[in-house]
Amino acid sequence: MIRFKNLTKRFEDGGGIADFSFEVEEGEVFGLVGSKGSGKTTALRMLMGFEYPTKGRCAINGKDCVRAASYLHRMTGYLPDGFSLPAVLTGRQFLRSNAEMRGMRNLENLFNTAKKLDLNIDRKIGDMTSADVQKTGIVCALMHNPPVILLDNPFRNLDSRTRSVLVDLILEEKEKGKMVILTSDTVDIADLTCDRVGLLDKGSIVYLGDVENMRENMYRSYLIQFGSSRSAMQFAKEAFEIKSMKDRNLVVSVQGELLPLVRALANYHVTSIEPVPLSLEETFVHIYGGLHAEHTDSETGFFD
Numbered sequence: 008m009i010r011f012k013n014l015t016k017r018f019e020d021g022g023g024i025a026d027f028s029f030e031v032e033e034g035e036v037f038g039l040v041g042s043k044g045s046g047k048t049t050a051l052r053m054l055m056g057f058e059y060p061t062k063g064r065c066a067i068n069g070k071d072c073v074r075a076a077s078y079l080h081r082m083t084g085y086l087p088d089g090f091s092l093p094a095v096l097t098g099r100q101f102l103r104s105n106a107e108m109r110g111m112r113n114l115e116n117l118f119n120t121a122k123k124l125d126l127n128i129d130r131k132i133g134d135m136t137s138a139d140v141q142k143t144g145i146v147c148a149l150m151h152n153p154p155v156i157l158l159d160n161p162f163r164n165l166d167s168r169t170r171s172v173l174v175d176l177i178l179e180e181k182e183k184g185k186m187v188i189l190t191s192d193t194v195d196i197a198d199l200t201c202d203r204v205g206l207l208d209k210g211s212i213v214y215l216g217d218v219e220n221m222r223e224n225m226y227r228s229y230l231i232q233f234g235s236s237r238s239a240m241q242f243a244k245e246a247f248e249i250k251s252m253k254d255r256n257l258v259v260s261v262q263g264e265l266l267p268l269v270r271a272l273a274n275y276h277v278t279s280i281e282p283v284p285l286s287l288e289e290t291f292v293h294i295y296g297g298l299h300a301e302h303t304d305s306e307t308g309f310f311d
C-alpha cells in the first residue's frame with residue numbers, strides 16, 4: 008500500500024503540497040489531477056524520496072520513502088515529467104544499461120512494451136521525436152515489472168493512438184495488482200484510466216474520490232449539429248442547458264446520465280455529435296462545488 012500521512016512540503020516560493028492523507032491499494036490506479044504548479048510532481052518526487060517532507064510522511068508497504076528510498080527504487084517504476092535522456096545512445100543501449108543496473112536478465116518485458124508502443128529502440132535518442140523519447144521513458148518505467156508505478160504526466164507528447172495503447176498498458180498493470188499513481192492536467196485522462204482521483208489546487212487536495220462518482224456528477228458538453236437551423240431552434244426549447252447556439256449547431260451541457268439527452272435527440276435529425284472538453288477550471292467548479300469531498304485539507308490554510 009502507498010500511504011500519505013499528513014504529508015506536507017513547503018518550498019521557499021510558497022509552492023509545494025499541503026497535508027496529503029490518503030492511501031493507494033494494490034490493483035488501484037490513482038490519478039493526481041491539477042493545473043501547472045499545483046504540486047503533482049512534488050507528490051511523486053516525495054514518494055521517490057527525492058524531497059524531504061516539511062511535515063508528515065509517505066510510505067510504500069510500510070517503508071518510509073525517505074529512509075528506505077534505495078530499497079523502494081528497486082520495486083518502483085518511475086516516469087519523471089519532462090526528463091531528458093542521453094542523446095548519443097540508441098533507445099536499446101539506454102534501456103539495456105538501465106536493465107543491467109537493475110540486474111535484469113530477462114528483457115522480454117522490455118521488448119514487448121516497446122513493441123506495443125510501436126517504438127523503434129534502434130534509433131538514436133537524439134534523433135527521436137518527443138513522442139518516442141516519452142515512449143522510451145515509459146518502457147524504462149515498466150520493463151522490470153515493478154509492483155509500484157509512478158507516472159508523471161505519462162500522456163505528454165503522445166498521439167491519440169499511442170494514448171489508447173498506454174491506457175491499455177496501465178489497465179493491464181492494474182489487473183496484475185500493481186499500485187499505480189499517475190498525474191495529469193486534464194480530467195479526461197484520469198477518467199479513462201483511474202479508479203480514484205485527487206484534484207489538486209495550489210498544493211491542496213480539494214476533492215478525493217471515485218472516478219465513478221466524479222463521472223456521475225460531471226458536467227459534459229456536446230456540440231450537436233442538426234439537419235437544419237429550424238431543428239436546432241426546436242431542440243433549444245427542450246429542457247436542456249444550452250451553452251451556445253449558432254445556425255444549426257448547439258452546444259448542450261448535461262450532468263451525469265446521458266440517456267435523457269440521447270432519448271430527446273432520437274426525435275431530431277442530427278448530423279453529428281462531438282464532445283467539447285471541459286477546462287480544468289470548469290471541472291473544479293462543477294465537481295468541487297457539486298460534491299462533498301471525502302477528504303479535504305484545504306481549510307488547514309497551510310499556504311495562507
Ligand SMILES: Nc1ncnc2c1ncn2[C@@H]1O[C@H](COP(=O)(O)OP(=O)(O)OP(=O)(O)O)[C@@H](O)[C@H]1O
Pocket residue numbers: 018019020021022023041042043044045046047048049050088192
Ligand atoms: N525543487 C523545488 N524547489 C523549489 N520550489 C519547487 C521545487 N519543486 C517544486 N517547487 C514549487 O512547488 C510548486 C509545485 O510544483 P510541481 O512541479 O510539483 O507542480 P506540478 O503540478 O507538477 O506542475 P506541472 O504541471 O507544471 O509539472 C511550484 O510552485 C514550484 O515552483
